[in-house]
Amino acid sequence: MAQKPKVDPHVGRLGYLQALVTEFQETESQDAKEQVLANLANFAYDPSNYQYLRQLQVVDLFLDSLSEENETLVEFAIEENRRGHLKGGFIQRGVCSPGHDLMQWP
16 A cells, blocks of 8 residues: 655645645556545545646546556546546546547547
8 A cells, every 4th residue: 555645734735636646656656556546536526626636737647547557547547537526627628528438538
């Protein structure tokens, strides 16, 4: 199991999310990547996190995960699209239109 990111408790929500993104990008551990992506997906449930997730380009992490060999990362990315919490980001980037299902992505 991945360790919690080493974050100064005074950096706030944006700092914590930045630490998660950095950990995802830098770790070689597939288990850590899975845990971090799951954590980021959980943060997407709270609308107060949307601005931070967009600022940190978390949508790109989910999109990039679609091309991973790790099936769990692909499943997390597809599930996040299905839940729609970050879908506004997918739509804004022009990656898909409203109602488009990434399971049918060419």
